[in-house]
Amino acid sequence: MRNSALQERRNRQILADIVRAYIETGEPVSSRVISKQFEETLSTATIRNVMADLEDGGFLYQPHTSAGRVPTAAAYRFFAQEIASQATLNVDDKAWIQREMASAKTAAEITERAGHVLAEVSSGLGIVVSPPLGKTVLEHTRMWLLPDGRVVVVLISPGGITRDKILRPVRLFTQSELDATADFLTRQYSGWTLEAIRSDLLQKLASDREQYEGLVRSALTLCDPAVLGDAESRQVYVEGTAQIVGAPEFANQAQLRELLAAIEEKQRLVTVLNACIETPEPVHVQIGVKEISQAGDNVAIISAAYTRNDLAQGSLGVLGPTRMHYERAMTAVAYVAQLFSEALNKI
Numbered sequence: 001m002r003n004s005a006l007q008e009r010r011n012r013q014i015l016a017d018i019v020r021a022y023i024e025t026g027e028p029v030s031s032r033v034i035s036k037q038f039e040e041t042l043s044t045a046t047i048r049n050v051m052a053d054l055e056d057g058g059f060l061y062q063p064h065t066s067a068g069r070v071p072t073a074a075a076y077r078f079f080a081q082e083i084a085s086q087a088t089l090n091v092d093d094k095a096w097i098q099r100e101m102a103s104a105k106t107a108a109e110i111t112e113r114a115g116h117v118l119a120e121v122s123s124g125l126g127i128v129v130s131p132p133l134g135k136t137v138l139e140h141t142r143m144w145l146l147p148d149g150r151v152v153v154v155l156i157s158p159g160g161i162t163r164d165k166i167l168r169p170v171r172l173f174t175q176s177e178l179d180a181t182a183d184f185l186t187r188q189y190s191g192w193t194l195e196a197i198r199s200d201l202l203q204k205l206a207s208d209r210e211q212y213e214g215l216v217r218s219a220l221t222l223c224d225p226a227v228l229g230d231a232e233s234r235q236v237y238v239e240g241t242a243q244i245v246g247a248p249e250f251a252n253q254a255q256l257r258e259l260l261a262a263i264e265e266k267q268r269l270v271t272v273l274n275a276c277i278e279t280p281e282p283v284h285v286q287i288g289v290k291e292i293s294q295a296g297d298n299v300a301i302i303s304a305a306y307t308r309n310d311l312a313q314g315s316l317g318v319l320g321p322t323r324m325h326y327e328r329a330m331t332a333v334a335y336v337a338q339l340f341s342e343a344l345n346k347i
Helices: 009-025 031-037 044-056 073-086 091-102 107-122 175-189 194-207 209-223 241-245 253-265 267-278 294-298 326-346
Strands: 125-129 140-145 151-156 162-167 236-239 284-287 299-308 311-321
Touching: 009 031, 009 044, 009 073, 031 044, 073 284, 073 299, 073 326, 091 107, 091 326, 107 125, 107 236, 107 311, 107 326, 125 241, 125 267, 140 175, 151 209, 175 194, 175 209, 194 209, 236 267, 241 253, 241 311, 253 267, 253 294, 267 284, 267 299, 267 311, 294 299, 299 326, 311 326
Parallel strands: none
Antiparallel strands: 125 236, 125 311, 140 151, 151 162, 284 299, 299 311
């Protein structure tokens, strides 16, 4: 149910104007500033009354007496959901993003370009999260036996993206067994995700254990997503950390250190961005991200899923101060996700 302070269209427009003005200047917004740009002729006294109602509703706060108002997390949430979600991509941004993304040919270059574009449009972090390991599409695989009995498993996806893991299987393998298993997986399952491969292997075992026991059992042991786990360094690409450091919202050095530590750890970013795959919105906005750190109150994440062959694969987005140009960032994230998906399908 909508907060009573937002029942009137006039109040919603004033709140949107306050958020826009604060995003532009970073200064508390006065009634005089709003009256100059409001489409109706309203006195500053009327606008002050509306601002007081919005403050009571939890959308604004006053840093000190006689100052203008500053948006709260609830105001940014309203703005993102009801104002920025209706925006269309700026023509210049669209042309620039097209040029940037068109210069990338390999999967690694596509990821780097997407991260750069997202960082630029948000003045924050551009983040690209690879698919969870189970969603990884296999093109071919290689396996090597180490002298101590451990096995190196390398999974190669279309475009040359690799995931590797060193395993210590419960039984010893020979190199010839590993070669046969890798060849079997490549011949039978090229183009399949690891989740689908595992499901099919289990079905084969259930239907004809005697025929499939050897190779299938080995393949299950060596390419099970749950066994391989996710290599964090391969899972997330981040660009633009220096821009976060320079944001006035993080003048508190203790909070900044905590946020940078969370960014460096990366796994928290992966968890938050991958959650967007499960949401119905094409672009997901989260204002305040406590899952990352205590400093998360001052940041927002805008994210979208990208696809390959019409299946959701991973996610990408931006993390920046809550005082962010939401209309620009949200439309850019949606467009980058579209171009990213199209580029992956061409590899």
